[in-house]
Amino acid sequence: MTDCTRTERTRVRRNPSRGVYDRAVIDAILDEAPICHLGLVDDGQPLVLPTIHARVGDDLLLHGSAAGRAMRVLAAGAPVCVTVTLVDGLVLARSAFHHSMNYRSVVLLGRASLVEGDEAKTAALEAFTEKLVPGRWPEVRWPTRQELKGTIVLSMPIDEGSAKVRSGPPVDDDADYELDVWAGVVPLSTAPGEPIPDTDGPIPAHVLAYSARHQA
């Protein structure tokens, strides 16, 4: 694991003190976020699509239907941007201008390549499933050859990118600290609710563990 290169394209220019190129920080954000936003250019038009991702070592995996346009554009080697954002809180400053969010985001640039072969594709689908709910893969019916054929899996190296992190209290102009305005942070997090079963029988341990982990 090597840190991401700080290219002219990925250097954090706005609020550079928030820029992080450390792979441990980048990986933790990629691993925590349930979804990413995938950017591509289609006939000159930028498109941003929500999808799920999984990190395996130094690669980020993406997948989609073989019939879908986005996957085919990317499989052909088009440049891609994958952005992941975790919203951690609203930052309520004394001035309107200094209102902000606490967040952790990652922007990765690169090109994706096709993951081919039933074994490699199955391993990738295992990674997606286990990332969302660890312990789920051994419990479910695994993909058939037909299902694998209908799925495109793409891999992109995690080598050109950066994280951007804001945390902590509001930062106001000196003079504004005199004002009688309540300031502070409202933390935000993603919280699971009670599972809604579609089957009879007890809720399995891996599902309960998922809920417990995220409520902690």
Place this chain on the structure above:
Amino acid sequence: MTDCTRTERTRVRRNPSRGVYDRAVIDAILDEAPICHLGLVDDGQPLVLPTIHARVGDDLLLHGSAAGRAMRVLAAGAPVCVTVTLVDGLVLARSAFHHSMNYRSVVLLGRASLVEGDEAKTAALEAFTEKLVPGRWPEVRWPTRQELKGTIVLSMPIDEGSAKVRSGPPVDDDADYELDVWAGVVPLSTAPGEPIPDTDGPIPAHVLAYSARHQA
């Protein structure tokens, strides 16, 4: 308010039954989501950046630092994509293949134009503030001319776009309903925590109302 046009670019092609072009649905998603992901093309490279947005009638407002590259690219009339995604749950199917997410997303395409003049820019900043935490704007110190000068505000019409919505239980292949695999949905939502004050004094009503609204 007119519904969004279903152009060749915004027609939902994958799972077309999930496509929604109804402005009431689109607006509700835009209004609920705290952030969007903004897509642009910079020298052939797609870039996806998290930012906040606010809807005012038939327009979506964006803003950023006048010193930032993205805002300048968009202010020059480059094509833009704004995508908003609310993750509502993990859909745990009997088969790995039919695992999914419940979500509500909106993809808007278009071009943005500059919002100019101190009055119009101030009104836009009010819209951002009030969208995040209703009741906040009257309490805070408003932008100075210098702050307005340092802020670019962009407006794009909400006319070419679509929403995509998945809700409800997993949908498995007929044969898989026989399997002894627990299936169901784990709902996910954004939950505020206890406000962390940066000032003395009681937490004001608009902040308490924000927390209460989101916990309901």
